[in-house]
Amino acid sequence: MALPSPEREQWSSRLGFVLAAAGSAIGLGNIWRFPFKAGDNGGGAFVLIYLACLVLLCVPYLFAELALGRNGKRNPVGAIRAIDARSPWPLVGGLCVVAGLAILSYYAVVAGWAVGYVLRDLVAAEAPDAVFARVIADPLWVVPLFGGFLFATAGVVAGGVRRGIERWAKILMPVLFVLLCLIIFRSVTLPGAGAGLDFYLTPDFSKVSGLVVVEALGQAFFSLSLGMGTMITYGSYLPDDENLIVSGGYVAAFDTLIALMAGLMIFPAVFAMGQNPAEGPSLVFVVLPDVFGAMPLGSFVGTLFFLLLAIAAFTSGISLLEVFVSYLVDETPWSRRAAAWGAGGLAFALGLPSALSQGAVPALSDLSWLVGDRFFGPSPGMLDVMDFLWGSVALVLSAALLSLFVGWVWGAEKALTELRSGTGHTVGRVAGPVWCAAIKYAFPITILAVLVIDLLYDVL
Numbered sequence: 001m002a003l004p005s006p007e008r009e010q011w012s013s014r015l016g017f018v019l020a021a022a023g024s025a026i027g028l029g030n031i032w033r034f035p036f037k038a039g040d041n042g043g044g045a046f047v048l049i050y051l052a053c054l055v056l057l058c059v060p061y062l063f064a065e066l067a068l069g070r071n072g073k074r075n076p077v078g079a080i081r082a083i084d085a086r087s088p089w090p091l092v093g094g095l096c097v098v099a100g101l102a103i104l105s106y107y108a109v110v111a112g113w114a115v116g117y118v119l120r121d122l123v124a125a126e127a128p129d130a131v132f133a134r135v136i137a138d139p140l141w142v143v144p145l146f147g148g149f150l151f152a153t154a155g156v157v158a159g160g161v162r163r164g165i166e167r168w169a170k171i172l173m174p175v176l177f178v179l180l181c182l183i184i185f186r187s188v189t190l191p192g193a194g195a196g197l198d199f200y201l202t203p204d205f206s207k208v209s210g211l212v213v214v215e216a217l218g219q220a221f222f223s224l225s226l227g228m229g230t231m232i233t234y235g236s237y238l239p240d241d242e243n244l245i246v247s248g249g250y251v252a253a254f255d256t257l258i259a260l261m262a263g264l265m266i267f268p269a270v271f272a273m274g275q276n277p278a279e280g281p282s283l284v285f286v287v288l289p290d291v292f293g294a295m296p297l298g299s300f301v302g303t304l305f306f307l308l309l310a311i312a313a314f315t316s317g318i319s320l321l322e323v324f325v326s327y328l329v330d331e332t333p334w335s336r337r338a339a340a341w342g343a344g345g346l347a348f349a350l351g352l353p354s355a356l357s358q359g360a361v362p363a364l365s366d367l368s369w370l371v372g373d374r375f376f377g378p379s380p381g382m383l384d385v386m387d388f389l390w391g392s393v394a395l396v397l398s399a400a401l402l403s404l405f406v407g408w409v410w411g412a413e414k415a416l417t418e419l420r421s422g423t424g425h426t427v428g429r430v431a432g433p434v435w436c437a438a439i440k441y442a443f444p445i446t447i448l449a450v451l452v453i454d455l456l457y458d459v460l
């Protein structure tokens, strides 16, 4: 076990960690991605498969990342190096660090759209899809929003673990919860909301194919912020006497609760207003404004909704930036402040092409001249390409490599010992070996299979 450097910060309490990590997990993934994936893939059936993936694979893997981080008391590169310094394994940590910044670069673009919807009453008389297309294509509107979002993110991360990240999570997560409850109340009390509840809560297994399982697993993964070193980094700020299983369990439970509640907020309203739930990524930005436009108190609820989305994205963006910043702070002479602003600036430069890819710069809106139209579908924009490369491929790849590292190089038994420290009693005699087997075999095999199926499906 590496000793923390004397000045290394820790969370002030379990609550602080749970809120910060839940803030990372709860993001666009819960409120934007989960509902449209469920809408596209058979509603309730998708939800059940999602829950199975979460409990069987993602939560056990979450424990591995937390244990790795706390054991090393370092960023992903340092945490791996603390176990095995001379092999190429620290490069996997490097992949995490780079991918975190790359995901942030386009995540902040989408988050900026949400902020734009809060600032301007976009539930206008104009057709919402026209408004959306115009807003995201206008560089004078998108670039300041995207830059402003990153600026605020860097500002919080510069403030440090306790006074920046933890403090803001403690303020924003309760606000998010209250907003969510308010909007659910409005949504389920609309006349005709019952059809939406039926769609969402009654599984329709005729819509389930193998690919739905792949989608559900990928979503569970992205939603818990796994595979990118976020949980390694947040785990590295935990004290040795913290019970990783209980606190990790809380994080997974909150994340799942909020995703399920997001469906409860969206589907009743969509059905009550006679809209289609299977609209894909535009569900939140195009269909919902239409729904808000048509319902009583709609523009107020609409503003609350996009505020909710922006808050959720903000605490996740903070965690994505923190991975890179913790690397700079641990491994270079940079101060936290300089690292936060430097990394924020880098994310801005990296994200500009994505920000300009929704119509502002035609060459970026359609990259088929560069990447063909095989892998990324017809006329892929910069943002789609970034999301596919980093949000899908790199994420899943590094998760598979991390679980191989924990299972075989560090050793699942040693990881289990780290996991047990702080629990006060031993993890059950059955649960321990099952967990070790999962980390060594089940997890890497399933994840690699998912990656291969996903890639094959995209190529064929």
Ligand code: TRP
Binding pocket: 024, 025, 026, 027, 028, 029, 030, 221, 222, 223, 224, 225, 226, 227, 228, 230, 316, 317, 319, 320, 395
């Ligand atoms: N989990 C967040 C969401 O649901 C996004 C996120 C934050 C993330 N950090 C991550 C995704 C690390 C993958 C890896 O929106």
